Amino acid sequence: MRFAEDGPRVSARAFQRDRSVVRQKLRPGTLRRIAGFARPYRRMLVGFLVLIVISAALGATTPLIYKAIIDEGIIPGRVGVVEALAVLVGLIAVVDALLALAQRWFSARIGEGLIFDMRAKLFDHVQRQPLAFFTRTQTGALISRLNNDVLGAQSAFTGTLSSVLSNIVSVGFVLAAMIALSWQTTVVSLLLLPVFVVPARLLGPKLAELTRESYGLNAAMNTVMTERFNVSGAMLAKLYGHPARENDGFTAKAARVRDIGITQAMYGRIFFVSLTLVASLATAIVYGVGGRFAAEGTLQVGTVVALTSYLARLYGPLTQLSNVNVDVMTALVSFERVFEVLDLTPAISDRPGAVDLPPGAATIEFDDVGFRYPAAGEVSLASLESVAVLDHRPSETVLHQVSFRVAPGEMVALVGPSGAGKTTISQLVPRMYDAVSGTVRVGGHDVREITLRSLRDAVGVVTQDAHLFHDTIRANLTYARPAATPEQMWTAMDAAQIGHVVRALPDGLDTVVGDRGYRLSGGEKQRLAIARLLLKEPSIVVLDEATAHLDSESEAAVQQALATALAGRTSLVIAHRLSTVRDADRILVVENGRLVDSGRHTELLARGGLYAELYRTQFAAQNAAHHGGAGSGEASSGEAGSGEAQGSESRDAESREGASAATVG
Template sequence: QRAFTWTLSGVVSNLITLLLTLGVMLRLSWSITLLALLLLPLFVIPARRMGARLAHLEREAADHNAAMTTQMTERFSAPGATLVKLFGRPAREEAEFGARAERVAQIGVRTAMGQWVFLTALSLVSALALALVYGLGGWLALHGRLEAGTVVTLGLLLTRLYAPLTALASARVDAMTALVSFERVFEVLDLEPLITEKPAARRVPDGPVAIEFDGVHFAYPSAERVSLASLEEVATLDTRSGVEVLHGVSFRVEPGQLVALVGSSGAGKSTIASLVPRLYDVDAGAVRLAGVDVRDLSFDSLRETLGMVTQDGHLFHDTIRENLRFAAPEANDDELWDALGQARLAALVESLPDGLDTVVGERGYRLSGGERQRLTIARLLLARPRVVILDEATAHLDSTSEAAVQAALVEALAGRTALVIAHRLSTIRAADAIAVIEDGRVVEHGTHTELLAAGGRYAELYRTQFEDDSPSEAIA
């Protein structure tokens, strides 16, 4: 801000003053003017060196400030602070933060002292130049080669010459330090978005929506495509491409169907779910909604059609009302209570002193795990999407809460297409079809009864995890 408002305008006005003053001085006495200009390098060279030095300090301070911001966000947040206390590390975190803060303070002092010394040195040079002008001018006046009044005028003009020179030298220093901030800003602005919308993007066709995976291959992008070295506090980012995690995945979820994805941990279930809302783009093959490749759909249409609840549903540090309205900003209180009722959370919210105006805290830490998850489910229900993706959405619920939410989901999902990463036997049995994912491939597909009869991987998972027919057990 200072670079554009004060420094830039100051450079323009000082240049005009400098050129006008120089023109008048040359007209009065070119010899004395040239003598005064002999000291000009004493302005330029220190400005270059001081600018580079201050820019280095500014860059170091920016790095430390970024690291402290990250530390405050991660370590001093509610979950982070709890983890620090549990592992008995408050003293170490405090010392690390204090060391960075002290270094930033030291840099500030060094920067201020450097600028003071720089400006003092420039003032000394201008005083020296003034002495030379009066010395040479006085000698010329004594020998009758120059009027005494002209010497005085040149001396006064010299102050008008070196004042803008000093300001311009300082402006260079300010500009070089400002460039450090520009570098960080433009680094972020120049980072190409990983997902872009086509100019002629389409809307999802009206009516029920089918999900189709057609020969999908996918590898997570390398670090240099999704982040910056300056943000990661490393010299260079890893340029290696990710290992392919999905290999020719193909299956179809018909309109109104509920398909469950089961498999071992790390098999690729969550990756598959993330490709439908286009959090990433496939490397080969296609993901389609209602027969249209998701890469050809507009972002707005995609978000209106899809609703997703992850296993770690995020809540903002805001009221219950605003967290729900994030999905439907125009929703009235009746609609909010209806969604809470379907998620079996209305009684709890009614019991709170502030009701819908209760602040849930950072990431919803004032609610229990099950309550947080039910609130995210209520937010999904409020959005009324045509396609629902549940990524282990009931993982944090006890059996009683899960049964209540499952009953609500049966009603809410009626007539909607649903892709569910299942870990509960009740969900798996209720699914119209089951896709078994192993090592990034669909190894089996069918109904619960069909897959058990086939005696394959699903039957093995079932025997090891559900032999006691307990809905509290999990596949993955």
């Protein structure tokens, strides 16, 4: 017996759904918000639903025509009736095919439109989240919202809605027709349905458990591949890894996925065989009971044939409808997971009435600024961190009453021990975070009253590990200035001491830099980042350990590039290598989130405070390296070498500063 529209396989998938989803509580207003997303497609949805009803009605009409062909044509010997009704069956088949194509067009148009709308809105919303959101969120979980959950929400309109409505309408038409033809035969044929549904419901939880395990194993394998197949992970695996052990761990998971796949395939075959068997037995019952009635003259032969034909259109839809609550809730939960992200209000955003920062504004002012990193509950979601409940307790205060002013064109350095708060101070300038107390001003304006776009246009940042996208040099440069011409790019690169390197590359500006710029050396990445900053032409520059971890030659080139970048600009420079900030207009010494000293290099040395202690420590390390056989190079080279080691350790701690503070409590 053949099933319409792939009935057995569809029913197998229905029973492997996770029924625990029906126990979840939807937040109030979810259905209303879903309707809001569907509103632009309401006319298409109406057309789609009308086509489903027409198609179901035509499907229910065909067996009645079979009955007429037999009872009104074949048995009486009326050839004309047989031919006319046969043509009618053919026409219905053609119309039904056209309806199927039209339904698919409506389904695809609505579904793909919803995917586009939701992905675009989610992507834009996620981009607006503060930096604290990204320091806590699992990237894979976030990407899953933009892919899996969006697709699950989309299926509500294209799959679930279509399937549920089509099955309801089909079952309604079929049952009405069967009962009209012979209610006794219909009741008898339906008695076998529990014989299939009950065992299937018993096997369903086991199949759902296997499906969840398979998803988990596939996610684990994806994580392993993602971590091992990027450049940094591949290098670490080669240097410290054990290929045989890595392979054993991966193949163990893959083998379990294989075994689950075999089990699922057998369960699927059991569903298929069971439904086919039950339908065949039902057909036998209809022929037996209906045939007896026909032999006794209480039923026509065509009626028996029609009833048998209806069975193929009855069992599949009825099986699907037995799990309709699971299908509907699964789709609604996908919508709710999307709405959960959309409801997360960005902690850093333009206030009502925010104004653009005037061009050329270049002063930086901290006025009694206090700061703590936001608690998890303020910026994140438990489901994106894979924890049960987010911690809402406030973290420790990391900045205390910080006040200073940087005049236009002035270079001010921030120095101090690791974890003192230097990076945190620098991140408050472009509003990566907002001060908890006090005021941060740029160009005389409170940064919270300035539009983010104009503020970040005015501030350029170069960090210790400049990030480059896996794209061309041209694309990485124009990210700062999309309309930049090749001439402007070459000018910026020449000023950043990287132009001659790019000219020597076979593909020049179209050279792909690799994952995170890994095809370039550390010094080349930094200089390319400086070229990107020069293209941006900010009035304020923030340097956060921009020369850390570089060898002496690369550092010299980067320092020369930085001299160009800082010329005429207000700059805030973080440095552990104190030799790099000797010539700063002013040096601010930070300790435990407080400004403890301020002055020029010679003044701070003369006072004998923390700065002098840090300087003596680095100078002693430099001398030890020099006298320990570091070579006969100049003292500055030795200092750079010793500073590099300390800078590496210090910057690692500094980079963890925000994360550790954010997770306090």
